[in-house]
Amino acid sequence: MLNKLQAVEDKYMELESLISDPAVMADMKEWQKYTREHAKLSEIVAKYREYKQVQQALKEAREMLKEKLDADFREMVEAEFSEMKEKNAKLEEELPILLLPKDPNDDKSVIVEIRGGAGGDEAALFAGDLFRMYMRFAEAQGWRTEMLDSNPTGLGGFKEVVFVIDGYGAYSKLKYESGVHRVQRVPATESSGRIHTSTVTVAVLPEAEDVDIDVNQNDLRIDTYCASGAGGQHVNKTESAVRITHLPTGVVVQCQDEKSQLKNRDKAMRVLRAKLLELAEEQQRAEVAENRKSQVGTGDRSERIRTYNFPQGRVTDHRVGLTLHKLDFVLNGDIEELITALVTADQSEKLKQVE
Numbered sequence: 001m002l003n004k005l006q007a008v009e010d011k012y013m014e015l016e017s018l019i020s021d022p023a024v025m026a027d028m029k030e031w032q033k034y035t036r037e038h039a040k041l042s043e044i045v046a047k048y049r050e051y052k053q054v055q056q057a058l059k060e061a062r063e064m065l066k067e068k069l070d071a072d073f074r075e076m077v078e079a080e081f082s083e084m085k086e087k088n089a090k091l092e093e094e095l096p097i098l099l100l101p102k103d104p105n106d107d108k109s110v111i112v113e114i115r116g117g118a119g120g121d122e123a124a125l126f127a128g129d130l131f132r133m134y135m136r137f138a139e140a141q142g143w144r145t146e147m148l149d150s151n152p153t154g155l156g157g158f159k160e161v162v163f164v165i166d167g168y169g170a171y172s173k174l175k176y177e178s179g180v181h182r183v184q185r186v187p188a189t190e191s192s193g194r195i196h197t198s199t200v201t202v203a204v205l206p207e208a209e210d211v212d213i214d215v216n217q218n219d220l221r222i223d224t225y226c227a228s229g230a231g232g233q234h235v236n237k238t239e240s241a242v243r244i245t246h247l248p249t250g251v252v253v254q255c256q257d258e259k260s261q262l263k264n265r266d267k268a269m270r271v272l273r274a275k276l277l278e279l280a281e282e283q284q285r286a287e288v289a290e291n292r293k294s295q296v297g298t299g300d301r302s303e304r305i306r307t308y309n310f311p312q313g314r315v316t317d318h319r320v321g322l323t324l325h326k327l328d329f330v331l332n333g334d335i336e337e338l339i340t341a342l343v344t345a346d347q348s349e350k351l352k353q354v355e
Contacts, residue, residue, distance in 0.1 A: 004099055005048045012041045040107070044098040051091045057084045100350050105206035105281075106172035111148065111274045112204050115160040117180065119198025124157030126183040126308075127200045129331055131161050134174070136333025143167030148267045149255045162255075162271060164207065171206045176319075176342040178204045178305075185310030195311060199304075208273035213280070215273060221245040222265070227256035244268045251275050306338075320345045 061081040116123035241256035
């Protein structure tokens, strides 16, 4: 482990030299590439340097304790030695986790798609609840959000809603939200008080940059049509809505939220790039599926991942067996505890495989 950490620090120092080199700074694209690599290594290098300082402090304290010291000074050295031992133990737990292979998409912003599943109007209402939950979580993180496409219902829900959460590291936290979310509650339209079970599917896609996915314009069929649903005066009057079909893969995306056809086209292209990136990565994962099977699902949309039970006020994440009796807080965007449990479980699984 120490050899790996030293190699990381050597690489960090090499990058530090490169981003200060005027010749590299003259090429903005190259400079940005080295800057991003440098930033990714900064956390682990800081921890490694702290670890080396603690090791040095422990060595010095051990040497001092071998000498003849007066009672007060010995007590002070022993206290410092004890404190350094605790720090050392903590760092020895943290460093192997930092050395685990990083998901290359973790730093990216995300495109979130929420669609009502089984349950009709009730599923659409719960899709609206999840949309607000993620928007509030993003707000608490200081991330920016932007609507890409939506198909609202008259009751205040969504048949489907697609939006961007723009923030550094958004994918690292929200990637575990992909899957089927189940809700158990008495719908407002239910007169007999019977509990219904409905489902909503969530897909979290890392937003692809131009360098990630090269889309050939000749592979696209672009159709325009009149927007539909609740909205402004442009609805059903101008062909502002855009549907893009990627012919080689059959992936179809659409956007009708903006009055401008050009803006809708730009937004649809953002979704298309994300979907093509996901498709390429799914093919890669399929090739190595037998080598690694994580206990924490992170992308299977058919997998039931979580249940929101309103009568009991609880939320249960089935992947890690965690139940929280604070449904109101969770739906208000307080999902950090769920995310932390999923991240920890994923890291534990990866550590087992490394060992």
